[in-house]
Amino acid sequence: MPAKTTATDSATKAPASRKKSNGTQEWLDPKSAAKARKELGDDKIVEMYQSMLHMRRFEEQAGRAYQMGKIKGFCHLYIGQEPVAVACAEALEERDYMVSAYRDHGHALAKGMTGNAVMAELYGKVDGCSRGKGGSMHLFDVSKKFYGGWGIVGGQIPTAAGIAFAAKYRDEDAVTVGFLGDGSIHQGVVHETFNMAQLWSLPVVFIIENNRYAMGTELKRASSVENLAVKADAYGMASATIDGKDIFKAYFGIKEAVERARGESKPTLLNIDTYRFRGHSMSDPANYRTKDELEAEMAGDPIVRLQNWLVESKIRTLDEIEAFDVEIKADVKASLKFAEESPQPDVSEHEQHIYVDWSWDIE
Amino acid sequence: MRKLAYRQALNEALAEELARDEDVFLMGEEVAEYNGAYKVSVGLLDKFGPKRVIDTPITEAGFAGIGIGAAMVGLKPVVEMMTFNFAVLALDQIMNTAAKMRYMSGGQLSCPIVIRGPGGAAGHLGAQHSQSLEQQYVHIPGLKVVMPSTPYDAKGLLKSAIRDPDPVVFIESELMYGWEGEVPEEEYLIPIGKADVKREGTDCTILTWSRMVHVALAAAETLAEQGISVEVVDLRSLRPLDKDAIRASVKKTNRAVVIEEAWGWASMGASVADFVSRDLFDFLDAPVGRLHQREIPMPYAYNLEPLNMPNEERVIEAVKRACYVD
Numbered sequence: 001m002p003a004k005t006t007a008t009d010s011a012t013k014a015p016a017s018r019k020k021s022n023g024t025q026e027w028l029d030p031k032s033a034a035k036a037r038k039e040l041g042d043d044k045i046v047e048m049y050q051s052m053l054h055m056r057r058f059e060e061q062a063g064r065a066y067q068m069g070k071i072k073g074f075c076h077l078y079i080g081q082e083p084v085a086v087a088c089a090e091a092l093e094e095r096d097y098m099v100s101a102y103r104d105h106g107h108a109l110a111k112g113m114t115g116n117a118v119m120a121e122l123y124g125k126v127d128g129c130s131r132g133k134g135g136s137m138h139l140f141d142v143s144k145k146f147y148g149g150w151g152i153v154g155g156q157i158p159t160a161a162g163i164a165f166a167a168k169y170r171d172e173d174a175v176t177v178g179f180l181g182d183g184s185i186h187q188g189v190v191h192e193t194f195n196m197a198q199l200w201s202l203p204v205v206f207i208i209e210n211n212r213y214a215m216g217t218e219l220k221r222a223s224s225v226e227n228l229a230v231k232a233d234a235y236g237m238a239s240a241t242i243d244g245k246d247i248f249k250a251y252f253g254i255k256e257a258v259e260r261a262r263g264e265s266k267p268t269l270l271n272i273d274t275y276r277f278r279g280h281s282m283s284d285p286a287n288y289r290t291k292d293e294l295e296a297e298m299a300g301d302p303i304v305r306l307q308n309w310l311v312e313s314k315i316r317t318l319d320e321i322e323a324f325d326v327e328i329k330a331d332v333k334a335s336l337k338f339a340e341e342s343p344q345p346d347v348s349e350h351e352q353h354i355y356v357d358w359s360w361d362i363e
Numbered sequence: 364m365r366k367l368a369y370r371q372a373l374n375e376a377l378a379e380e381l382a383r384d385e386d387v388f389l390m391g392e393e394v395a396e397y398n399g400a401y402k403v404s405v406g407l408l409d410k411f412g413p414k415r416v417i418d419t420p421i422t423e424a425g426f427a428g429i430g431i432g433a434a435m436v437g438l439k440p441v442v443e444m445m446t447f448n449f450a451v452l453a454l455d456q457i458m459n460t461a462a463k464m465r466y467m468s469g470g471q472l473s474c475p476i477v478i479r480g481p482g483g484a485a486g487h488l489g490a491q492h493s494q495s496l497e498q499q500y501v502h503i504p505g506l507k508v509v510m511p512s513t514p515y516d517a518k519g520l521l522k523s524a525i526r527d528p529d530p531v532v533f534i535e536s537e538l539m540y541g542w543e544g545e546v547p548e549e550e551y552l553i554p555i556g557k558a559d560v561k562r563e564g565t566d567c568t569i570l571t572w573s574r575m576v577h578v579a580l581a582a583a584e585t586l587a588e589q590g591i592s593v594e595v596v597d598l599r600s601l602r603p604l605d606k607d608a609i610r611a612s613v614k615k616t617n618r619a620v621v622i623e624e625a626w627g628w629a630s631m632g633a634s635v636a637d638f639v640s641r642d643l644f645d646f647l648d649a650p651v652g653r654l655h656q657r658e659i660p661m662p663y664a665y666n667l668e669p670l671n672m673p674n675e676e677r678v679i680e681a682v683k684r685a686c687y688v689d
Contacts, residue, residue, distance in 0.1 A: 128469075130471070131470065133469045142468070148464075159460060160432065169433070192420075193429065195420060354465065355507070357528050359556075360604075361606075
């Protein structure tokens with residue numbers, strides 16, 4: 001394997017030893033990569049790399065800001081899972097809808113929300129996407145068709161299906177993606193929704209970002225089956241398990257499901273293997289997994305994989321990639337500055353946005 | 364004026380609003396082919412077809428959530444709960460999604476949904492099917508809660524609820540579905556947030572809603588014969604609450620009794636009594652009286668069930684206590 005890598009996670013440092021372990025692959029599937037070059041083109045792939053790197057740098061800075069007390073409450077970082085959001089956004093059109101859960105920064109950025117709007121929301125500032133009233137777990141941007149942002153595990157899944165229902169009702173040519181985790185797959189309302197989505201042929205894609213840990217509980221301690229894709233079988237729903245650490249495989253896997261939703265108005269359940277490099281939230285030291293496991297996963301950092309592939313394939317030089325990083329880091333710094341300087345919501349906003357039509361006293 | 368049953372009035376409201384706005388649809392268990400568990404939706408499938416009148420599986424949380432998601436992007440769903448006892452399963456979706464979307468999104472979203480169905484006791488249905496659970500919704504900022512007591516109010520308020528841009532929990536009364544009342548032919552709306560004086564009086568105000576309005580009216584009739592003039596204020600909307608109507612009545616009578624079918628601790632009635640006691644303290648000649656269900660799950664036995672509930676006799680006692688009459 002090539003040694004010419006740069007650390008993409010400066011906070012945790014890419015491991016010096018790049019040996020394979022735990023079945024982690026450092027490379028990208030050559031077939032999918034070739035197909036991607038043909039279908040997406042090299043420039044688009046570079047853009048996807050930049051999006052992933054932007055998410056990474058954004059989250060690293062968000063983590064630091066949290067440690068400095070600038071960001072409060074819960075903050076669930078997306079580091080390690082970037083290919084899933086980027087591949088998904090690439091498989092969707094702008095008019096398509098996305099609904100997420102509480103680990104939503106990456107999804108929001110992928111759907112086109114700016115680093116400024118998301119960072120300012122984390123800071124609880126009025127220029128945040130939800131005017132500072134949502135916070136990390138409740139990012140919204142209707143203009144980007146990004147509908148949250150959920151703090152109740154699995155509660156977002158019927159909403160995603162409801163949006164898909166409305167799109168179908170109005171003959172909109174729009175697909176809805178609902179993200180969930182390997183924890184929320186066990187919630188009853190998720191299964192109620194799967195049944196109705198299939199029964200009513202809703203144009204929706206349910207994406208399990210299976211990072212193997214529901215907070216601190218490993219999947220095998222929470223699930224009676226190992227392969228979460230089989231959950232779709234009970235509803236006669238199409239499903240697939242996808243390698244979410246390989247941006248190209250993730251893209252083509254999600255694309256197929258999106259096409260099924262768009263072309264046939266049929267739902268799909270995708271079980272996407274991924275891994276989060278950080279704890280469940282900023283306050284979680286992640287003692288439930290071994291250092292060896294984490295190091296092995298980080299050795300296969302999906303961003304490093306794509307970076308190596310871009311260099312190996314002579315699409316971009318390492319120097320060019322390092323220049324992207326400089327640019328992206330500056331961009332994230334600018335978002336921090338924007339968030340710092342944005343005012344807190346005026347106290348007059350406190351009583352606003354509870355109801356559309358409310359002419360009585362609130363209390 | 365013509366008379367309609369409570370369920371017919373609701374049916375007319377649904378039919379008129381379905382005809383008026385393509386974005387309105389009705390969804391719930393047995394609402395379409397079965398014509399409604401309580402026949403509120405009778406004939407609507409035939410009139411509007413399966414796209415607009417939709418049978419669901421028995422999954423309250425799931426279909427409430429789908430309705431709420433559809434409302435978030437601009438449809439106007441009416442989601443029927445076969446009873447509000449079952450809506451408990453959908454409570455997460457109602458309180459965590461419908462009620463919160465607008466605030467959490469900084470005003471970007473709204474959720475124009477109506478969650479409706481019967482609540483309250485209906486006679487020998489046992490502990491799980493006889494509950495008055497309006498408190499669960501009244502407690503939540505972001506929701507509006509309406510509980511009409513007559514066919515006239517039911518129709519006018521349901522039409523307003525469907526047109527309302529916010530989530531409205533609309534609790535009907537299982538026992539009253541067959542009760543008749545005057546409903547005009549011509550279209551009308553009743554604004555949410557307005558109470559209605561169902562009987563005027565001068566000695567004591569009864570503040571109540573839904574079926575208890577009729578228990579209060581019967582008691583008021585008996586009390587009138589005994590020389591006590593009772594004003595019955597039907598709150599109709601529990602959130603928002605028509606505080607001005609309460610103030611106007613209590614300032615006139617200087618006495619108030621709050622009557623509810625639900626249990627009394629941490630209830631709507633408790634909040635109304637709290638409001639009257641503090642806001643109108645200087646106008647009160649007696650402590651605010653309260654009457655509510657006993658703190659006991661509803662028994663099935665024919666002799667025990669009535670022991671749980673407020674009735675005319677107990678209302679009379681409560682009013683007399685507030686009026687210092689033996």
